[in-house]
Amino acid sequence: MGRALVVGGTGPTGPPIVEGLLARGHDVTVFHTGRHEVAELPDVPHVHGSPFEAADIARAVGSGEWDLVVAAYGRVRLIADAVANRCGHLVVIGGVPVYQGYVNPGSRFPYGVRLPVREDTHPLVAPDEPRFAGYSTGPIRRTEDHVFALGAQGAFAATYLRYPTVYGPRNPYAWEWHVVRRVLDGRPWLILADGGHGVHSRAAARNAAQAVLLAADRPETAAGQAYNVADDELVTVRQWAQLVARAAGRDLEIRSLPRELPSPGLAVSAFGGQESPTCVVDTTRLREDLGYRDVVSVADGLGETVEWMLANESHLRTSRTTDPFDYPAEDALVTAYTAALASLAPQTAPFGTGIAAMEMVQTAKGRASQDGVRTPGSGAAPRGCRTTS
Incomplete structure (x- = not known):
């Protein structure tokens, strides 16, 4: 089909992107630092250098022209400048932090992102957005604009593809390792912030790569467009943890601590629990414009991820993570929290009594009693409730 340059290529989505381009007949070259050669990458020419340095980027691009450039890594503004007027189609991989309220949910009213997050209606961060949670989102916006x-x-x-959290083999930050290691270490439970009841769009590496390939297939349609990328299937953080633990070989009990309380449960959050508690992106545009459908299910994608982690346990045990895996400290924290909850019983009693005494909603099938047994009745529903027929 033509000459294709993939900048990056050795992360979780790199090999399936390169494989897909080769299957479509592209002549592919990979430009990356050379620090992380992977056996899974097809045998294609490599150019080694820094995708963050203008001189190395110029050397990788060379003096010719490219039909397609996929910028999956590096300083995108420099890459875009280097291929301007010498590239037919530039596909850039960005991220959902470009949406206002995702990284800093308190910056919007009402709190957090507007669900579902749509490309054409949800506001983006300002080009000079202040740094928050140790992260700068302003440069993401400036890069998209450029x-x-x-x-x-x-x-x-x-074309811009806005990735959510991606999971798969070789992920630079191995989110699932926080669960897998506890299974391997014989821990009986896992702490999740707020019980893991938030929902965040995620993308299996092979699904994210499929979105890139579909954009590359349809340059006329994808030109000038930004697309949200995510699995079709949504799971809560709790369900995600349960699927990961099961794939690793053993179920874990879930312990809940408040998001406001620093705990290991925040290590599975992209920004330490300071981000929007829920972020569901709308992928209608990706599905309708480009025909996207998942190529791997959430369960299978997480299974592939866990399988890779089990095969690379020694490496992951020495890798950098925000979770200290300090089990004695976890035990002490949960014990203290449980005792604190028990001490609040007198203060919570009036509210529990009020809830228990609330009249059940009247429905067409009768009134439900507190023990769950329905009895016929025609009384009015409690104020503020509507009956249905």
């Missing part, structure tokens, strides 16, 4: 401005000038067809 790429789309070059595209509007005719430098290339520009």
Whole structure:
């Protein structure tokens, strides 16, 4: 089909992107640092250098032209400048932190992102957005603006793919390891913030790669567009943890601590629990424009991830993580929290009594008693409730 340059290529989505481009007949070259060669990557030419340095980028791009450039890593503004007017289609991988309220939910009213998050209606962060939770989102917006401005000038067809949290083998931050290691260490339970009841869009590596390939297939349709990328299937954080633990070989009991209380449960959050508690992105545009459908289920994608982690346990045990895996400290924290909850019983008693005494909603099938048994009745529903027929 043409010449394709993949910048990055050795992370979780790299090998399936390269494989897919080769299957479509592209002549593929991979440009990356060379620090992480992976056996799974197909045998294609490599250019080693820093995708963050203009000189190395210029050397990788060379003097010729490219039909397709996939920027999955590096300083995208420099890459875009280097391929301007020498590339037919530039596909850039960005992320959902470009949406206002995701990283800093308190910056919006009402709190957090507007669900579901749509590309054409949800506001983006400002180009000079203040740093929050140790993370700068302003540069993400500035990069998107720069790429789309070059595209509007005719430098290339520009497409942006906004990734959520991605899971798969070789992920630079192995979220699932926080669960897998506890299974391996024989821990009986796992702490999750707020019981893990939040919902966040995620993408299996092979599903995210499929979105890139579909964009590459349809440059005329994808030109000038930003697309949310995510699995079709949604799971809560709790369900995600349960699936990971089961794949690792043993179920874990879930212990809940408040999000406001620092705990190991925050290690599974992208921004230490300071981000929007729930973020569901709308992928209608991706599905309708490009025909996206999941190529791997959540369970199977997590299974592949866990399988890779079990095979690379020694490496992961020495890798950097925000979870200290300090089990004695976890035990002490949960014991203290349980005691604190028990001490609040006198203060919570009036509220429990009130809830128990609340009249059940009247329905067409009768009134439900407190023990769950329905009895016929025609009394009015409690104020504020509506009956249905």
